[in-house]
Amino acid sequence: MSRRADAAVLLLAAVAVAGCGEAADGDPVLPQDAAAAAQVELVDVPGLGPVLADGDGFVLYMFPPDARARVTCTGPCAGSWPPLAVADGVTPVAGDGIDPELLSTLPDPNTGGHVVTYGGYPLYRYASDVDPGTAYGQALLLNGAPWYVLDAAGQPLTTDPEATP
Template identity: 45%
Template sequence: MKTATVGNLGTVLVDGKGRTLYLFEADKSTSSTCNGGCATAWPPLLTTGQPSAGGSAQSTLLGTTKRDDGKTQVTYHGHPVYGYAGDTKPGDANGQGLNQFGAKWYVLGADGNKVDKS
């Protein structure tokens, strides 16, 4: 996980391929509530080891959580982290502010908080 400037959203978290990362407001703890069809549209950022931070991403905010399927998902500042299937290339943020699967989705800033430019 690292940071990149994405459109008018500023510096946000991205995965190793430069794709924008999101938080889901329905997640009230480090446990993910996005499974099944939700996880297809909003793929969780998974890891098999300790996640690492680059750019202005803070390694002290990184963590992991076990998903319902037994896989390990990356967390950042207590938020399970997701990509968005509608983002096709680095720099896309098509999921920003969408209300899907019961709550809103927001790009995740390097400080670990949602980026809301509305």
């Protein structure tokens, strides 16, 4: 009986290790697709002014732990804060008021593609922003740090919209 238990443990360990290899191609728990195109534009949000948004007008956020160099929001975090992801070789498009020199990409551990960055910050949407031009995630403390919108210069706005007249 002990040999069967040992064999079962070894089999489960082998399956777990084999499953880990899939993470390089995307998060197997939270599959997301990398888009064939992405545009970054400005939208005016009451209490905040013009902030970055995707091509559909949904506000984009930055996450300070990314430290302008990496994507740290993966797995369940990316379920609440899906990254603005594009497929390999896709160049994001700058809309009116967006500096194309500030647009770039970083490898995305969620999709296997790339996350669009602005001023070095990876860009994310907030799942509770169900309508374009809303910013319910602004200054929201989730996943260990606050989330902020960015202005056209690529600077995080640390203003809490509730405190703004």
